[in-house]
Amino acid sequence: MKPPQGWDNQKNVGQFVWDVVNPNPDRWKEGVRLMHHLLTLHKDDPEKRERAMLTLCHMYHDLLEDYARAAFWYRAVGVEKDPEEYAHSAVILAECYWRLGYRDEALKLLAKVPPNLSHAKLLGDMGETDRALKMSLAEADDDSQGYAALAAGDACRQAGRYQEALKHYQKVLEIEVPAKNPNGRLLKNRNRAEANVSAIKAFELFDPKQVADGKYVAASQGYEGPVEVTVTMQGGRLEAVAVTKHREKQFYSAISDTTAKIIAKQSVKGVDTTSNATITSEAIINATAKALAIRQK
Numbered sequence: 037m038k039p040p041q042g043w044d045n046q047k048n049v050g051q052f053v054w055d056v057v058n059p060n061p062d063r064w065k066e067g068v069r070l071m072h073h074l075l076t077l078h079k080d081d082p083e084k085r086e087r088a089m090l091t092l093c094h095m096y097h098d099l100l101e102d103y104a105r106a107a108f109w110y111r112a113v114g115v116e117k118d119p120e121e122y123a124h125s126a127v128i129l130a131e132c133y134w135r136l137g138y139r140d141e142a143l144k145l146l147a148k149v150p151p152n153l154s155h156a157k158l159l160g161d162m163g164e165t166d167r168a169l170k171m172s173l174a175e176a177d178d179d180s181q182g183y184a185a186l187a188a189g190d191a192c193r194q195a196g197r198y199q200e201a202l203k204h205y206q207k208v209l210e211i212e213v214p215a216k217n218p219n220g221r222l223l224k225n226r227n228r229a230e231a232n233v234s235a236i237k238a239f240e241l242f243d244p245k246q247v248a249d250g251k252y253v254a255a256s257q258g259y260e261g262p263v264e265v266t267v268t269m270q271g272g273r274l275e276a277v278a279v280t281k282h283r284e285k286q287f288y289s290a291i292s293d294t295t296a297k298i299i300a301k302q303s304v305k306g307v308d309t310t311s312n313a314t315i316t317s318e319a320i321i322n323a324t325a326k327a328l329a330i331r332q333k
Contacts, residue, residue, distance in 0.1 A: 049074065053091060057099075059285045064099040071095065089113050090125065097128055098288040098313070107132040119148040127154045131311055134162055151175075153187045154311075160191035161308045182208035182225035189232060190318075194308060198236050205229040205236075227257045228315065235322035238329030239304050245272040247328050254327035256319045258284050263319035265295075267327045274302050277324055282316075290317040298324055 045055040049070075057067035071092040078084035089109050097106035110116070110129040119126035126149045134142035139162065149155055151171045160168035168191035175184035189204035208229035211222060235256070247269045255262040264281035267274065277295040284290075290313035297307045304325045309317035 050091075054286070057095075058288065061099075064095065068092065068095050068100070086113055093125065093128070097132065098311070101289050101293065103132040103135045107136065116145065119145060120150055123150050123152060124154060127152075127158055128311065131158050131161075134158070153183055156187050156191065157309075157314070158311075160187075160194045163195070165191055165195040165197070180211065181219060181222045182211050182229065186225055186228060189229070190309070190314075193232065193236065194306065196306060202233060202236060205233050209233075224257075224259075224315075228318065231256045231322045232318070235304070235325040239325040244269065244274055244302060244328070247272075252327040253280070254323045255281070256322035256326060258282060258319035259286070259315040260284050263316060263323055265320055265323040265327060267324055269328070274299055277320075279320060284313075284316045286313065287316045288313040290320065293317070294320040 043051055045051040053067060057063050057070075071088050074088040075085055075092075078088065089112055093106050093109045093113070096102040096109065107129055110122075110125055110132070113122070113125070115122040115125045115129050126145060130142040130145040130149070133139075133145065142158075142162070143164075146155060146158065151174060153172060153175060156168045156171040156175075159165075159171065169188055172184050172187035172191060176188070179185055185204050185207040189201045189208075192198070192201035192204060206229075208225055211226070213219075213222060213226070249269050249271065252267045252269070253264060254267075255264040257263070260283040262281070263279060263284065266276075266278050266280045268276040268278075277298050279291045279295065282291075288310065290310040293310045294307065294317040298304055298321070301307055304321045307321055309321070
């Protein structure tokens, strides 16, 4: 599975997964079958088997949202036995436990994982807002690209602490952008912060019952470009939320997952973003807020 020189998604398995499997939901199960085949093919090569198992974990968690099977394979890799070595995977395994209803097990595992921003995000999603905020702010000393401030804002936003969230997003907007050779990640994070500020100001005033029946369209910045949604209102209810245009590639389950959560809550407030596709998920939430807030009766 180690890549040859150059990029060829017809010869390199990782590149095939990235380019062909991940962006195409109708090929996700095919990707799972491929990983199981590789596990058999490389049964005598522990290194290749581990890479295949970790890819399988990603597919079950990020694509299919099959948290039980994802947890099984993370444990097979040995993530739970060495959560420091597998810090990123350990956070995802903890999320699997939480989503399967084992909150205490999730927190017990997270206690063994070194602090990082994905760790902080999961704590925020689980309602451990103060712990998430503290962990995010601990990374703020060297936050030249705005990731820590964004994470702090996201934790507050998830908890409905909107004024605090706005202050943290504003810190991202205050980071100086060099006139020459501006950092691309900083520019993307500034765009995210601006979109989040606009959405918060929009949805704080949002009441579905005050929106006339009809279809409303708006877009917000995703990872690759604008993500457009069409929102259908019927009888004072959010009847449908559909992503109608986007250029996202590694969106995983964010498109189906986030729209379903918005419909279930009948609001964009308190909708948690999809792990490993946070930016796409956030864009759907923000675009939905923008579409409806300006259509109040």
